[in-house]
Amino acid sequence: MEHWTAYWQATTSLNSFAEGEAATGYQGELAHFWQTQLADLPNDALIADLGTGNGALALLLAEQRLLQQKEWRILALDAAAIRPQAGLAQQPRYAELAATIRFYPQIAMEQLPFARKSMDLLVSQFALEYSKLELSLAEAVRVLKPGGRLVAIMHSHETALAKDSALALSVMTALNAGNGILDRIQQLLQLVTHLYAQQQLPEHNAGFIQANRQLLTQVKQYQQQLSVAELDWFQYLFAPFAALLFQPKAENNQQFLLLRQQLNYYRQRLADQQAACITPLRRQLIDQLMQQLGWQTSWQELRVERELFGLSLTSFAC
Numbered sequence: 490m491e492h493w494t495a496y497w498q499a500t501t502s503l504n505s506f507a508e509g510e511a512a513t514g515y516q517g518e519l520a521h522f523w524q525t526q527l528a529d530l531p532n533d534a535l536i537a538d539l540g541t542g543n544g545a546l547a548l549l550l551a552e553q554r555l556l557q558q559k560e561w562r563i564l565a566l567d568a569a570a571i572r573p574q575a576g577l578a579q580q581p582r583y584a585e586l587a588a589t590i591r592f593y594p595q596i597a598m599e600q601l602p603f604a605r606k607s608m609d610l611l612v613s614q615f616a617l618e619y620s621k622l623e624l625s626l627a628e629a630v631r632v633l634k635p636g637g638r639l640v641a642i643m644h645s646h647e648t649a650l651a652k653d654s655a656l657a658l659s660v661m662t663a664l665n666a667g668n669g670i671l672d673r674i675q676q677l678l679q680l681v682t683h684l685y686a687q688q689q690l691p692e693h694n695a696g697f698i699q700a701n702r703q704l705l706t707q708v709k710q711y712q713q714q715l716s717v718a719e720l721d722w723f724q725y726l727f728a729p730f731a732a733l734l735f736q737p738k739a740e741n742n743q744q745f746l747l748l749r750q751q752l753n754y755y756r757q758r759l760a761d762q763q764a765a766c767i768t769p770l771r772r773q774l775i776d777q778l779m780q781q782l783g784w785q786t787s788w789q790e791l792r793v794e795r796e797l798f799g800l801s802l803t804s805f806a807c
């Protein structure tokens with residue numbers, strides 16, 4: 490979970506893969522989908538958001554509670570050490586809403602801290618599918634009241650996002666491989682530090698010049714194998730590392746380690762996402778698990794601006 494904790498503690502975004510994007514939260518067709526799920530809830534309903542991250546969905550629920558003048562209690566948990574109130578402190582509209590939500594950091598949905606038959610609605614967006622489904626689905630069934638529902642939007646392996654993430658992941662994996670481009674950059678930066686300690690300038694050192702040329706050749710050879718989309722990812726991911734070599738400084742070594750760790754966390758989040766994607770086989774598994782628990786499932790494709798965005802699962806007792 491360290492990779493999720495690091496992400497949520499560093500970002501002020503509400504979105505879970507928001508590198509380079511605005512903190513937009515959930516709007517438009519997606520917000521509409523969730524609004525319709527709230528239509529028949531009792532005034533004092535207890536709702537929990539599973540795998541809440543920075544609370545994007547829980548905030549949407551809190552906004553609706555305000556608009557509809559309801560008294561729902563909203564709980565939101567995540568296995569990572571989330572701190573949504575800290576992250577949202579600079580965004581007064583969200584900060585105020587976040588204060589009305591009870592957040593549970595470092596709580597896994599495989600072991601919910603809620604009483605049996607206590608909840609009216611469990612929701613999850615791009616999170617339930619990251620859990621151990623055999624455990625989390627049984628927990629959902631345990632804590633929901635008779636007549637309660639589980640509604641989750643999940644990644645589908647067919648979305649443009651999932652396909653693009655697969656490309657990003659393959660580029661990250663290649664960069665990170667043993668003797669790959671990042672290892673070479675690290676060796677070069679270590680050489681720079683060593684040369685500075687000896688009061689030598691890297692650009693005057695034959696070893697540095699040769700290693701630099703070799704790296705350039707390696708980069709060119711790798712780039713030639715890439716599709717246009719992969720090349721875009723490569724350029725985006727490689728640029729901050731390349732910048733460390735353009736102006737070699739002794740302290741760039743530390744900066745490199747930091748960047749590499751961030752890249753590693755990003756890679757792990759994407760790997761989680763790929764493993765979480767709903768394929769026909771995983772959908773069948775969910776149907777079977779719920780059926781064994783005596784619950785029925787219904788699935789829907791969710792489109793945003795006509796593009797497939799995810800799959801929604803609704804489940805309730807037969």
Ligand SMILES: C[S@@+](CC[C@H](N)C(=O)[O-])C[C@H]1O[C@@H](n2cnc3c(N)ncnc32)[C@H](O)[C@@H]1O
Pocket residue numbers: 490493494503504505539540541542543544545546566567568569596597598599613614615616619620621
């Ligand atoms: C892709 S993010 C989605 C976050 C949020 N729902 C959103 O829409 O922005 C997936 C989240 O699920 C959380 N997560 C993964 N496995 C979990 C589990 N077993 N129990 C609780 N949270 C989990 C991760 O820590 C991460 O914050």
